[in-house]
Amino acid sequence: MKKKYFLLFIALQFTINTFSQQDGYWDKERSTTKEIKVFARDRIVIKIEDLPLGTTEIVYRITLLDENQQLASSLVSVLKSIPDPTGISQGSAGAVFVLSKISGDDKCTYAIFPKEDLAEQYKDSGKTLESCLIQDEPVSKDAKRLSVDKSSCLSNDVTSLWFGFESKNWIMNQKIILEVVPWVDKKLSRGWSIDNRKSIIDQCKTSNLAQKMSNSDNFCVCVSDRIQAKYKFQEFQKLLPMERSKVFKDAGDICLSETNASPAISADLRKEASLLIKNGKYGLAIEKLAIIINSSKATILDYNAIGSCYLLTKQYGKGLKYLQEGEKLDNTELLIQLNLAHAYLLNDNYKEAKKIYKKYQNQNVTDSLSWVQKAEQDFKDFQKAGIQNEDFERVLKLMKEW
Structure with missing residues (x-):
């Protein structure tokens, strides 16, 4: 018994997760349900509710009823059991599933139009050449799923649709139930189409x-x-x-x-x-x-590089500032220690510079480059950049004597 309840719990969790992870929803608030009376041998045009922003699919159902018949269940209630449009096959099995369980004996043909003027032309003349979908075989009930990628009825510039019906009853009036439910993509409903992104x-x-x-x-x-x-x-x-x-x-x-x-x-x-x-x-x-x-993701070498650049552009105060900040990340990095010594020297603080030059004079700044060799290279770079300082030679001489 415990195993049975455990499996039931797992199945329930899977169902909840499946529904919660969907990228869209059936918009029942802006669905269309209209009961239409069509006179014998007449044509009528019905505008559905405006399609919400982000509509990528619609499911519609058309049901013709006898005078006293009522729908067994609304299309919205049927779609509650389907988490997304992929659960509706475009084949006959899927169509039967969403069809009304009942219908009358009357039949009609219909066409769908993306523009009002085209629908009005149909109403006047019966022309369907400009329709985006036509059902010219009389039916007593029908249901289809239309999607942006497979139907010209839905596109970025289509905000509503017009359904045109023509009665095939030559004597009696007809009662037609039109139901349309849009599927709204959550991301697109915020207006972020491909072009906008x-x-x-x-x-x-x-x-x-x-x-x-x-x-x-x-x-x-x-x-x-x-x-x-x-x-x-x-x-x-x-x-x-x-x-x-x-x-x-x-x-x-x-x-x-x-x-x-x-x-x-x-x-x-x-x-x-x-x-x-x-x-x-x-x-x-x-x-x-x-x-x-x-970006707050800089390494000590980034601080060393920018400090060096500031020194080479004669912005000695800024150079010292960034080198001191970099030192806080790792005071054992000798590349930044050497540049700190340069910064103090160029900021006329020979005493502080001398301490650093002397402290590391017998070490290497890299695996193959000594502290003294790097100091000599740096002083040459300063001179190329037009920076002259009488203490350069003095420092090199002292480091070789120490």
Whole structure:
């Protein structure tokens, strides 16, 4: 008995999870249920309720009833047992499932139109050439599923549909029940169509931040996702230009700091900064490195690189600031210790610089480069950048004597 209840519990959990993970829903609030009386040998056109934003599919059911007949169950109640449109086959088995359990003896033909003027032409002349679906074989009941990808009745610019009926009863009036239930995609219901999402990504790519990246695709997709999660498209469109700019900036800051977005972006920026430094373009390298540091994901080598660039562009105070911040991450990194000594020297603090130069003079900054050799290289780079200091030679001489 316990096993039986356990299996029942598992089955119930699976059903709940299946329903909760759907990407859309049957919109019963904006479904259409209309009872129509059609005079003998007459044609009539019925407009359904406006389709909600994000409609990707509809299921409709047409039932002709005798005078005193009533529907056994509404289409909405039938669809409650179907979690998504894929549960409805387009074949005859699926159609029978959603068909009314009863119908009258009367029959009609019908056609569906995406525009009102086309439907009115049908009403006047019976022409169906412009219809998106036609049922020219008389039926007493019918049901179909229409989807955006397989039917011209549904597209981005279609907001409603018109059903045209023609009575095939030459004597008596007919009673037709028309039911239409739309399936709404949750994401598209927020207005974020493919074109709208692309417009945000394209706008992101023109931003100063994105243009500093060699490949901004991952970054801009992240920004787009952030904006979509916070705003409906119509809400975003109503923002003032300055408000939109702030939204982009805030989303960009988050995307830079996120684990899944930051590594790839930071790697690209480091490569670009490294190339710029090799070509002596230190100012541009600072811009790249500043993005990494502002993302709160910078390494000690990022701080070392930006500190060095500031020194080489004669911004000695800023250089010292970033090198001191980097030292807090790892005070055993000798590359940053050497640059700290340079920064103190260039900021006219020879006493503090001398302490550091002396402390590490017998060590290597890398596995193959000594502290003294690296100091000599750095002083040459400073001189190439137009930075002259009489203490350069003094420091080298002292390090060799110590």
